[in-house]
Amino acid sequence: MYGFENIYVEEGAREFPLTERILNRLGSEAVVVSDFRDIPVAEEGKKSLVLAVHRGRVVKNCPGTAGHVCCGYHVINQVLGCDVDCTYCILNCYINAPGVVVNVNLGDTFVELNGVLDGKRKYIYRVGTGELTDSFYLDRLTGLAAGFVRYFADKKNVLFELKTKKTDIDGVLDLDHRGKTIISWSLNADPVAGSEEANAATIRERLEAAGRAQKQGYYIGFHFDPMVHHKGWEAGYDKTARAIFDFVDPKRILWISLGTFRSPPRLFEIIRRRHPKSRIVTGESFPGDDGKLRYIKPLRVEMYRSLLNSLKKYGGDDLFVYLCMERKDVWEKVYGNASETPRNSGDLDRMFHENLKRKWSVDGES
Amino acid sequence: MKIRSNQILNSAVPMDISIEKINLEDRRYTVSLDSDSFDQNSDLTASVASYGILNRVRLIDSGDSYVPIAGLRRLFAAERLGIGTVPALVYNDGLSDADAMRIALADNFPAREYTAIEASGVVSRLIYDFGVGEEEVVGEFFDLLHLPHSSKIVSDLLSVAALSDEIKGLCHARRYPLKPIVRWCGFDEGEGDGLLTLVSAAPFGSGIVTELLGSVADIVKRDGIAVDEILEDTVIKSILADEGVPSGVRGERIRERIRGIRYPIHSGLNKRFDDAVGRLGLPKGAEISHHPHFEADYLDLKFRFKDGRDLKRLGDFLNTASESEEIEDLLDMV
Numbered sequence: 013m014y015g016f017e018n019i020y021v022e023e024g025a026r027e028f029p030l031t032e033r034i035l036n037r038l039g040s041e042a043v044v045v046s047d048f049r050d051i052p053v054a055e056e057g058k059k060s061l062v063l064a065v066h067r068g069r070v071v072k073n074c075p076g077t078a079g080h081v082c083c084g085y086h087v088i089n090q091v092l093g094c095d096v097d098c099t100y101c102i103l104n105c106y107i108n109a110p111g112v113v114v115n116v117n118l119g120d121t122f123v124e125l126n127g128v129l130d131g132k133r134k135y136i137y138r139v140g141t142g143e144l145t146d147s148f149y150l151d152r153l154t155g156l157a158a159g160f161v162r163y164f165a166d167k168k169n170v171l172f173e174l175k176t177k178k179t180d181i182d183g184v185l186d187l188d189h190r191g192k193t194i195i196s197w198s199l200n201a202d203p204v205a206g207s208e209e210a211n212a213a214t215i216r217e218r219l220e221a222a223g224r225a226q227k228q229g230y231y232i233g234f235h236f237d238p239m240v241h242h243k244g245w246e247a248g249y250d251k252t253a254r255a256i257f258d259f260v261d262p263k264r265i266l267w268i269s270l271g272t273f274r275s276p277p278r279l280f281e282i283i284r285r286r287h288p289k290s291r292i293v294t295g296e297s298f299p300g301d302d303g304k305l306r307y308i309k310p311l312r313v314e315m316y317r318s319l320l321n322s323l324k325k326y327g328g329d330d331l332f333v334y335l336c337m338e339r340k341d342v343w344e345k346v347y348g349n350a351s352e353t354p355r356n357s358g359d360l361d362r363m364f365h366e367n368l369k370r371k372w373s374v375d376g377e378s
Numbered sequence: 379m380k381i382r383s384n385q386i387l388n389s390a391v392p393m394d395i396s397i398e399k400i401n402l403e404d405r406r407y408t409v410s411l412d413s414d415s416f417d418q419n420s421d422l423t424a425s426v427a428s429y430g431i432l433n434r435v436r437l438i439d440s441g442d443s444y445v446p447i448a449g450l451r452r453l454f455a456a457e458r459l460g461i462g463t464v465p466a467l468v469y470n471d472g473l474s475d476a477d478a479m480r481i482a483l484a485d486n487f488p489a490r491e492y493t494a495i496e497a498s499g500v501v502s503r504l505i506y507d508f509g510v511g512e513e514e515v516v517g518e519f520f521d522l523l524h525l526p527h528s529s530k531i532v533s534d535l536l537s538v539a540a541l542s543d544e545i546k547g548l549c550h551a552r553r554y555p556l557k558p559i560v561r562w563c564g565f566d567e568g569e570g571d572g573l574l575t576l577v578s579a580a581p582f583g584s585g586i587v588t589e590l591l592g593s594v595a596d597i598v599k600r601d602g603i604a605v606d607e608i609l610e611d612t613v614i615k616s617i618l619a620d621e622g623v624p625s626g627v628r629g630e631r632i633r634e635r636i637r638g639i640r641y642p643i644h645s646g647l648n649k650r651f652d653d654a655v656g657r658l659g660l661p662k663g664a665e666i667s668h669h670p671h672f673e674a675d676y677l678d679l680k681f682r683f684k685d686g687r688d689l690k691r692l693g694d695f696l697n698t699a700s701e702s703e704e705i706e707d708l709l710d711m712v
Binding site: 288289291295300301309341 | 596599600601602642643644647670672673675711712
């Protein structure tokens, strides 16, 4: 299962229930190591699974970027690694990682989350597991998705997000989630999904899965990130935008994010080497203030405007569509309307809050 | 039986060898790609004429003749001077090819660096002709070639070795490092050779060649076209045909044109910006500039003045220009 060549267990991770569960399901022998940092990096094309104990914080602020508007999202890095193998994934930069890492001390994560959620918060706390992995990756082994859905079901003023490009969501469908979990799918134009997201489900399959989740009462989100400039991009993104509403009721969509392809320069070199046929690096990208390469601004604005128009045309003006990690002046050029443009990152957090207050109704909360 | 490496140095016998018995055409262990100029080294010839050969050449006794391992330049100098015999260290025929190459590299080691093309030739011969494993090449030969230990460099050098002789000749002559040459390996054989026209047209440094080849590769991939279609671009063709301009200027024009095709929006914005600033008619001493990639949402106005009249001139200009179409156009770009 999952094609791991080697399984390593950090000595301190042996006694955790999650370790036992994973090893039982794999039915494989594991090598015990004193520290996972001693594990040799797997050869190209080979994969190791590492069961480790995280020592620092596992719940973090989503890594924003200087001079850009960020939404105040939070991430839970319980798993690091993914099998979707997208050309553009930042995980490609983690070439020195010994393998896919599962932090098995889940109880510590819940303690950490309890601390955060017990504190005073101005706005609804948004948090998810899909930053450095697909939220459903290894789920048959770990059951983490269901574990988090259950954990958040009775928490207040918090919305938990499972973010994925997969369709195997059965492990959470029948749970009593009480509306506290949103399942989001990353979407793209079909040609980009076909060429840059090797092991992901097709766009249609993702939307069908979203339809199934909606039927089970889940709120839905979508992320067009990264939008990739390619021949026919406008029609490609319009087609996907239109298809969304064949499967999902716009009233059940809490947010849709847009973000054009951006990355640190070293990822460009890695993509050229690992994915020589990928066209993703051939866009008109230049370094921004934060050193990341981004499409030249007028192109970003044009792409955002185009997809925003498509989404509102097919899904209605009430859709909450936001830009991920963008400059304020880009927001202004895309939205024009001052009420739809955040003044800063904190203001975007407020806009999320107000949007959720209008659209999101959950069991046990008014 | 082949002699083991650690016995090599002790196995050579010092002898005086008749130069007629040395096969100067056998270049199997020659590292330098400048061998055509071996017999034109006047400084070395003058030195040999005055002092003789101070450092013995190294040869393999192959029975009826001797194969040079190291010292080809000295041998050519001696031949040119009509010297009949040369001092040599002679190895017997049991010396392995890999060890002979090791001796050749060690002999050259303190004296010279190798171009990337020379290194690729050595590595290719070691692996493909002499049967040395990649790990052994890295472990035992890379120090002698002044290369960092890396298996990726082995694969890059082997790719470079497979390029056409014309490409390798140009890269060697211009002393390009590995990085720009590797870019060449991303093209099919015919396409790579087509790019020779472009790269040969000006004395491009290695950084610019890396940029040019990278841009062409990206254009080909992005637009799904062949390299030839880029070379058929009318602007490129006219630049290449214009022999009246200095090669440096031609190079800069080629670079600009390729950039323009690779980055059409950026190039268009630059042109639009320059046009708008030109139409604006800035007062003397004033300049308007933008962020290099139009990322910032502002423009810079710089003004050099010597007295109050200069300032008044600027004030008058700003009063009339601030609501002009040109300013509106300029601000629309950021």
